[in-house]
């Protein structure tokens with residue numbers, strides 16, 4: 186009897202039967218049959234691709250039934266396999282929610298950028314990984330007039346916000362200043378013009394910086410004289426956002442910002458250094474106190490898995506085995522034991538031992 190039990194156990198553990206008790210294997214088999222299959226997560230199929238400019242494309246996606254929808258202004262994390270490594274980046278939904286459930290992502294290809302370049306190569310019928318919608322870049326409820334200020338691909342959340350209000354024939358007033366470089370055409374200008382024609386609530390100011398120079402603070406007031414009465418939302422390159430922040434220096438609560446870029450935070454030269462040991466086989470790098478573990482790993486030439494770079498999407502989540510970190514957003518200090526941390530918002534307070542799980546290099 187015992188011999189038979191042992192034989193059954195050996196049979197059950199046979200590699201050929203592994204899929205029967207391995208959820209990951211079921212996931213892979215399911216995906217061979219249907220690209221958007223997932224037992225646990227959101228996946229989506231590319232149903233159309235639109236080329237707006239040489240470096241700007243929209244990808245239309247049909248998410249599977251696990252997707253719970255989004256609010257205009259929110260983003261999703263798109264997961265693609267780039268040279269064998271899973272990479273995740275956030276993209277704002279550039280279309281208001283639709284009855285057919287399709288999502289549009291409008292993606293600017295960055296020179297040398299891993300995911301934006303791979304996204305530009307996507308074809309109809311291919312499947313991709315997605316997160317649930319994330320983020321709080323949504324207009325406050327009510328009818329306070331809005332001032333939306335964007336540049337380049339920063340227009341994407343604005344498109345969704347304006348489109349939703351236009352479709353609802355809202356009585357809310359929206360002024361949109363959108364800047365672009367006329368050499369490449371202003372991103373999504375035609376779509377914005379047609380929204381302004383359809384919906385009188387939209388006061389559209391397209392600004393061509395190749396003809397008029399970069400938008401300056403005083404031009405915001407010139408374009409939209411009642412800007413002080415409006416709740417403002419801004420999205421664009423970091424220098425542009427800094428100019429708008431400066432404009433609102435005395436009214437910071439009136440301005441909401443969405444940062445697309447990921448920029449390493451400066452670290453002082455005399456900050457203490459800590460050793461970080463990662464995964465098995467072990468990789469070792471140094472991180473300064475005050476520096477995020479993500480910045481430190483990237484600076485050491487590693488390819489950590491990350492998404493938003495600001496603690497929202499959890500793509501860079503990783504298990505800490507030992508050592509203490511400080512959360513750069515909240516200031517909270519961890520214990521020395523095991524816990525999940527996010528590389529992009531954790532800075533070391535001591536030597537650290539991390540699992541390799543979250544890093545592309547070791548996946």
Ligand SMILES: Cc1cc2nc3c(=O)[nH]c(=O)nc-3n(C[C@H](O)[C@H](O)[C@H](O)COP(=O)(O)OP(=O)(O)OC[C@H]3O[C@@H](n4cnc5c(N)ncnc54)[C@H](O)[C@@H]3O)c2cc1C
Nearest residue numbers: 274275276277292293296297298299300301338341445493
């Ligand atoms: C909330 C949010 C919403 C967003 N929405 C949109 C959107 O709607 N549309 C959109 O187009 N983008 C959006 N982004 C930006 C997007 O997530 C990506 O950051 C962007 O597409 C670049 O990703 P990538 O993988 O192509 O580039 P990455 O590979 O991350 O590289 C970015 C840049 O850094 C350079 N670089 C990479 N590695 C190195 C290195 N080791 N040394 C030096 N330079 C290096 C690359 O050449 C490239 O120019 C959003 C970002 C956030 C956070």
